[in-house]
Amino acid sequence: MSDTASQEALIGRLCGALRPVRVLPAPWKRTALWVVVVLAAALLLARVADLPSYLARLTAAPDMWLSQAGAAATAVLAAWAAFQTSIPGRPARAALLPLAPALVWVGASTAGCLRLTPLAGAVPEPPMHALECLKFLLLVSVPLVSLLTWRLACACPLRPGLTALLAGLASAGAASCLLSLIHPFDATAEDLLVHLAAVLAIIALSRAAGPRMFKPRRRP
């Protein structure tokens, strides 16, 4: 079959498989829906969390609220960038947006470990508790990143690796924010390392598995 004939045959097949489609909502709307799910999870956690103690910890030192704000902004901007990069023709520069808040998040968390004065209202972290944090971060991130990947697969990520990486970063940031609700301890180096390992593991997992999820199930 000549190339023109095979193209015509393909066009015929594609036209035959055409179904009316609904234009996907704008990336910010899709991001907002995911953020609503994260907020719902936060509301559930707030029922078991000591909110006054949480607010006291946040305001006790600048690094606390800065790391929280950084993680939250990273989650929102990375999710938005992931949705943005899942649409053909949208600039990939959007992927750079979460970098600044991610730096604030990591920087403030590191500064918290270096702080000489202990945090008012924080209790000493029991030994091996960092592993509990690791479990929490992984268990919360997996459904969040799965949801995000599922929504991203509805679009057509042309850079699946980048989109999946951003989805992982968004979920890790959101999971970190949720953890802080029930984490009444001052920052320690062990804690920071475990959090960092968890975040990197989530990003790596998403980067490895995401592109497979983005592949079309069936070709026309």
Added chain:
Amino acid sequence: MRSAQAGDRAAYQAVLRASVPVAAAAARRMGVPPDVVDDVVQEVLLTVHRALATYDPARPFLPWLRAITVRRAIDALRRGGRSRAREVHDPDAYLNHAEETPDMYDAAEKLREADRLKAAIATLPPRQREAIEIIGLREHTLEQAAGQTGSTKGALKVNFFRALQSLRTRMGSDGDV
């Protein structure tokens, strides 16, 4: 494109047909080899079909199509790069490769050597010729040869080694005797 998104097949066909030359030209500009351009175009058409819902009718169509083409062209170039790294195209190597089966010159040389050996055997004394024919050429054992000729094993052995020495001398030191 808006009509295509609503399910209008004729409009969709027109969009896809119009996309073919645009995608082909963009792929060629990106350095996709001519024999791969059609594959890229087909990949672009498939991606357009899959990404139909991502097109925003409020935005221009061409940047959307171009973005798809660029990615598919990059994929094709990467695939090409990988296969070039694994496979070597060297027609001269095929021509210069020595054939493993013997050629007609080798066969002629072997026939000539065989004739020389036959002639040399024919000039041997009768006892030596008999020993070399039975033991060397027919590969019989000393016992069998002794039974056939009526000679002793020792006499056969002596005649056989004398025949070998004579043949080596006549065929030359590099002879295959």
